[in-house]
Amino acid sequence: METNMPDPKFSKPWHGVPREQIQWNPTVIEDVCIGCGTCVTGCNRLVYRFDYTRKKPVVADPLNCMVGCTTCANTCPTHAIHFPPLSTVFAMEARAEVRHVIEDDLIARREQLAWHDEIPHPDRLVELAVENIERPNPSTLLVRLAPKVKGECFCQFAPGQYVEVWVPDTPYLSRSYSIGNTPREDGSIDLQIRHVEGGRLSEWAFNRMKVGDHVHARGPLGTFTMRSPIDRPLLFIAGGTGFAPIEALIEQQLKLSPQRDMVLVWGVGDARDFYALDTLEDWSLADKNLRILLAAQRGLDTYTLPAGITTITNSVIDALHAPGLALAGRDAYVAGPPVMMPAVVAALAQEGIDHERIRVDSFGL
Template sequence: MPNPKFMTPWHGVPREEIDWHPRVNVEACIGCGTCVTGCSRLVYRFDYEQMKAVVFDPINCMVGCTTCANTCPTNAIGFPPLQDVLDLEKRVLVHHAIEDDLTTRREQLQVPDLLPHPDRVVELEVTSIVDATPTTRLVTLAPHRAEDCLCQFIPGQYLEVQVPGTSWLARAYSVANAPRSDSSVELQIRRVDGGRLSSWIFESAQVGDIVTGRGPAGAFTMRSPAERPIALVAGGTGFAPIKALVEQQLDGFPDRRMLLAWGVTNATDFYELDVIGTWLERSPNFDCLLAATSWPPGVNVPTRATTATGFVADAIDASEIDLSGYDAYVAGPRESITTSTAALHRRGVSVERIFVDSFGLTGLTDVA
């Protein structure tokens, strides 16, 4: 009988709906018993007649665990692809269940004797909300109290924003601008079905609302010497930190050789083409590649921008620009980061000169 203790939902998903348990290749099993006695969840029983491991209570298996396969001396144990579990983790439901668990069990889980968070907590007022596309909102926040200031952040950093009136964990959003004299910051927020902060932004937020922001944080900041050319690569709303870096560089080093490469699914999702047009006009050393998998008529591509059909990695592969001396800064969803960095590497950008916006790698960009 499966043990009810191990049948509870896995981060909100009923355990019986998840196909995750070992499969034993009976031919390869030499009956050593390592898996049978090593699994603390009693997934296995042992056939003492045939001297073989038998998967007896598969549903007891811990989702994502592969210990028995790793320790089998004859490689006789297989599992479904780990990607199946990683895909489950992208569900909003799963992310929220983990988040609620962290909140509920805080006393049990938190590291003891924590030092206070070094970043500041600032009350921020929503000063503007602009629908850039049906699925992307540009939200401007400014310090609510005169004594607060966000002028110290470095372009490429992010803020954590709390949904007002909730104890949910805060969401991290890159600041999409270089520091401004009025200390305001722009966040670019994509609608995510069921996403907690994005639902609040799209359904409830009003100009004048107050949110709590914590930060700035993050190290996705410019660290290339001014003489090196740079490629700035964005997938989707990964454009936000890239925009901040471009603003910073155009202000500080207007002659710097720069390439912006931005990819979206549908070209109508390019929500800042007018801004890119002003960058292209400002500097002859600024180049731009725009990639989308579909290009409906009517998209107003800036003069001098090069377009490609496909993903941003395809545009990098097809570019005529010699990237071998470039440093690269890459932001966006995990898949986009993976393919873009591979393309940059193919085009001669050395791995240690590629800097990645690490919270793209959490895979949580779909659960805002």
């Protein structure tokens, strides 16, 4: 009798996580299956065997299934195959140790994986000096970087764009950070770095970075820039340090079009994470056409917030449904972690903002 064993070639750890600890394999709903065999012969990892008597597939070696693959479900003519939600995979990818294994693998196999053709791109690689560091709360760093050589900078970036930054003197890959300001004459840029448990750039920035250090950065990159006609009212939504590109876009509008009708909704977990209250206060004093709403899950009652700013103890989603915001007809610019995006887009649709009027800048890993 044949014994089914996971093939070590397929069931090896997934980015460092033992395969046995990962719940990822197909489940066949037999009542719906018509026994065509597409899944059995289509999977080249021998996950399935075929019961020739009953004409049904059998999931014989579930650990052979490639994490994240759903090919057999996609090609099943009767939709008889189910998988756990992809959020299972995304949750593992969000773990620092998993990201590090992926990064280390890319570094170790560079010879094999590198794409050698040159792809022309308009961005540039420059060296910047750390000019100023502020730590408004335990989980955020506000960092100003200035050109090491005068004129060698991202002097003409569009507000909302981002740069790639390398941890000095390491082989690690770059990390992306939005520029939190509009272009300045001296070419300096502001980054808002959130603390990421186990994050390599975050660990360097929070524990070792000091004024005068030099970093390599590449940019400007990204298309999260102002695309709306001048007469269109705007809605800005920021989650956590998603405030950085939003800050740049609002600063741009306050310079170019100060009478513009704008709403800002910024959401965080704890009210102490609102690290730019001075800026918000300046904005609210200077521009009566900018409405600011801050949403925090906790801490608003014990925290002093600038006058003239509305607060709500709840999530960004609840804030979007707050009475009197008049969101319909606005163009929306949303920046924050991927996990908040589906709910935000759904809430905006509920408030009458079409999908094509929503621009998204998502970060996370």
